Amino acid sequence: MGNLNDMSLEMAAFPVQLHSGFFGSCQMSRLRVMHTKCSMKCKILSSSVSNLCHGSHSFPLVNSKSQRRLLSIRSVITANGKKENHPTNREPNFLRKGFKLRLQPRLRLLSSRLKKTSIRSMLNNLGTYLRKNFKKVTLSASISVVLGLCYLFLKLTAMPTPKVVPYSDLITNLQSGSVLKVLFEEGSRKIYYNTGSIDVENNNDPQIKIAEMNDDDENSIKSVDITTPTVLRKVTRTKKSIPEWQYSTRKIDHDESYLLGLMREKGITYSSSPQSMLMSMRNILITIISLWIPLTPLMWLLYRQLSAANSPAKKRRPSNQVVNFEDVEGVDTAKVELMEIVLCLQGAINYNKLGAKLPRGVLLVGPPGTGKTLLARAVAGEAGVPFFTVSASEFVEMFVGRGAARIRDLFSVARKNSPSIIFIDELDAVGGKRGRSFNDERDQTLNQLLTEMDGFESDVNVIVIAATNRPEALDPALCRPGRFSRKVFVGEPDEIGRRKILSVHLRGIPLDEDSNVISNLVASLTQGFVGADLANIINEAALLAARRGGESVAREDIMEAIERAKFGINERQISPSNLTKEIGKIFPWMPTFKSRTDGSPSLGGYQTLS
Numbered sequence: 001m002g003n004l005n006d007m008s009l010e011m012a013a014f015p016v017q018l019h020s021g022f023f024g025s026c027q028m029s030r031l032r033v034m035h036t037k038c039s040m041k042c043k044i045l046s047s048s049v050s051n052l053c054h055g056s057h058s059f060p061l062v063n064s065k066s067q068r069r070l071l072s073i074r075s076v077i078t079a080n081g082k083k084e085n086h087p088t089n090r091e092p093n094f095l096r097k098g099f100k101l102r103l104q105p106r107l108r109l110l111s112s113r114l115k116k117t118s119i120r121s122m123l124n125n126l127g128t129y130l131r132k133n134f135k136k137v138t139l140s141a142s143i144s145v146v147l148g149l150c151y152l153f154l155k156l157t158a159m160p161t162p163k164v165v166p167y168s169d170l171i172t173n174l175q176s177g178s179v180l181k182v183l184f185e186e187g188s189r190k191i192y193y194n195t196g197s198i199d200v201e202n203n204n205d206p207q208i209k210i211a212e213m214n215d216d217d218e219n220s221i222k223s224v225d226i227t228t229p230t231v232l233r234k235v236t237r238t239k240k241s242i243p244e245w246q247y248s249t250r251k252i253d254h255d256e257s258y259l260l261g262l263m264r265e266k267g268i269t270y271s272s273s274p275q276s277m278l279m280s281m282r283n284i285l286i287t288i289i290s291l292w293i294p295l296t297p298l299m300w301l302l303y304r305q306l307s308a309a310n311s312p313a314k315k316r317r318p319s320n321q322v323v324n325f326e327d328v329e330g331v332d333t334a335k336v337e338l339m340e341i342v343l344c345l346q347g348a349i350n351y352n353k354l355g356a357k358l359p360r361g362v363l364l365v366g367p368p369g370t371g372k373t374l375l376a377r378a379v380a381g382e383a384g385v386p387f388f389t390v391s392a393s394e395f396v397e398m399f400v401g402r403g404a405a406r407i408r409d410l411f412s413v414a415r416k417n418s419p420s421i422i423f424i425d426e427l428d429a430v431g432g433k434r435g436r437s438f439n440d441e442r443d444q445t446l447n448q449l450l451t452e453m454d455g456f457e458s459d460v461n462v463i464v465i466a467a468t469n470r471p472e473a474l475d476p477a478l479c480r481p482g483r484f485s486r487k488v489f490v491g492e493p494d495e496i497g498r499r500k501i502l503s504v505h506l507r508g509i510p511l512d513e514d515s516n517v518i519s520n521l522v523a524s525l526t527q528g529f530v531g532a533d534l535a536n537i538i539n540e541a542a543l544l545a546a547r548r549g550g551e552s553v554a555r556e557d558i559m560e561a562i563e564r565a566k567f568g569i570n571e572r573q574i575s576p577s578n579l580t581k582e583i584g585k586i587f588p589w590m591p592t593f594k595s596r597t598d599g600s601p602s603l604g605g606y607q608t609l610s
């Protein structure tokens with residue numbers, strides 16, 4: 001209802017624009033195209049437009065508050081219509097109306113919410129959030145602190161870098177005798193050197209350039225001889241921004257003897273030294289950060305995968321959704337077999353006295369939808385013991401060994417909570433015959449399951465119930481006595497069974513007729529249907545009844561639901577002529593659909609706008 005109200009309000013915005021003429025005929029034609037596409041929204045829109053523009057005051061599915069709002073919108077339209085002849089007013093009007101219709105209600109809502117929330121409650125909420133997410137908050141805070149420290153360290157230790165030049169430049173400078181000092185870095189191929197002049201134009205450091213320009217006001221200056229005392233003074237002033245070494249280049253292999261010979265010949269000072277501690281730390285830090293940033297998402301995924309695998313199995317107690325044997329019908333043999341296990345678990349039958357052992361596993365076999373899962377839930381509900389339910393596909397993991405770890409984990413939790421029941425649905429997902437494929441992970445998981453089922457002590461009351469539709473695909477080792485020794489076939493129900501199942505599902509449904517009559521009727525018409533199909537028929541019938549606005553489910557709804565279940569939703573039901581009727585059924589309050597069902601030629605109300 002709320003959505004419909006919202007939708008009506010949205011739709012109501014259209015006529016405002018149409019009447020005000022800002023979208024003009026173009027907007028109208030767009031609306032007509034929308035109409036031909038015949039979407040539901042368009043129809044609803046058109047009916048609202050029709051309503052608004054033709055003065056209809058009835059919006060049957062809209063609550064009174066929204067009605068008032070719609071009527072106020074209508075008055076806006078009328079007012080706007082009067083102003084149509086003043087083109088200069090259009091744009092501000094449009095903006096104002098747009099603001100009124102869209103922003104104003106939202107702002108009002110926001111302000112009312114803000115009024116309701118006090119600072120104290122906000123602080124309380126914050127406190128609760130922090131308490132709840134303590135781990136997450138601590139982790140993100142420490143990551144932020146570490147990153148901040150790293151940034152600070154890099155900022156503080158940042159030094160101006162020498163200009164990187166080709167090796168040939170070094171040789172040319174050596175030959176011309178302009179090189180003053182050379183340093184070979186140990187453990188790398190880097191060579192640093194200083195010349196007697198600073199290449200001001202090409203110098204990366206703007207401060208040097210600025211210093212030189214401002215002081216001397218020599219715009220044409222290209223390079224400065226730093227050996228001259230005045231320049232040396234200026235350079236000392238900007239010492240912080242000057243790199244220790246002006247240039248750096250990379251050594252060429254097998255050219256060392258020539259290089260050294262040249263330096264000796266020119267009498268140039270040269271030396272070698274290891275990289276400074278600070279620089280090494282800086283480089284290591286930069287490497288780590290640049291490596292970890294792309295690796296972090298991968299690590300996070302891996303962590304999630306591993307932590308999910310290690311998480312203890314969800315313990316599911318039959319709390320709010322208690323299912324018991326009364327809810328499962330038409331599978332009497334299976335119920336008797338399972339009831340015995342429940343009695344053993346509850347201690348009602350002293351099986352130990354006769355030297356009997358509780359069966360470790362029960363395999364429920366049968367076609368889909370016959371109620372295997374429901375039976376297992378009923379066992380847990382009746383026994384009142386912890387129930388661990390898991391789908392076998394949850395053990396299928398990407399990483400070898402993770403599935404086995406999950407099985408180990410599940411059984412250990414169940415053992416700790418014994419007496420308990422483990423239910424493994426779709427067992428064939430991991431219990432298929434081994435060695436048929438190269439899927440080592442699946443084989444390992446199955447081996448672990450076999451081992452766990454062997455490992456029960458006789459006094460540990462843990463029962464494994466598994467369900468499968470394909471018992472023939474299971475590994476024979478699973479079905480040997482001592483594991484799934486008890487196989488219970490849960491087959492399709494017969495007519496009496498169907499009747500009983502129907503009576504279970506008809507329990508809370510208001511019917512036009514006696515429920516026994518309906519059960520008998522449906523049971524006789526649904527040969528071969530399983531419990532899930534019958535439950536679906538009842539649900540569909542209830543939906544159909546709701547669609548036509550009925551107070552209770554009629555025989556026709558049930559018949560239509562059976563037809564749908566048997567043949568699907570056929571063409572007849574969705575033919576264009578039927579579609580309007582059907583939509584009319586869903587939205588009987590829509591005047592457009594009413595008129596269409598009455599045989600009126602109305603086309604969703606669009607002609608009312610032209």
Ligand SMILES: Nc1ncnc2c1ncn2[C@@H]1O[C@H](COP(=O)(O)OP(=O)(O)OP(=O)(O)O)[C@@H](O)[C@H]1O
Nearest residue numbers: 327328329368369370371372373374501531532535
């Ligand atoms: N015997 C039954 N009695 C009552 N309801 C049933 C019965 N069988 C099935 N249903 C209904 O069908 C639904 C689905 O059944 P369920 O999941 O137990 O079938 P299943 O045999 O486990 O199917 P699958 O093999 O596909 O997992 C149940 O939730 C229940 O509403």
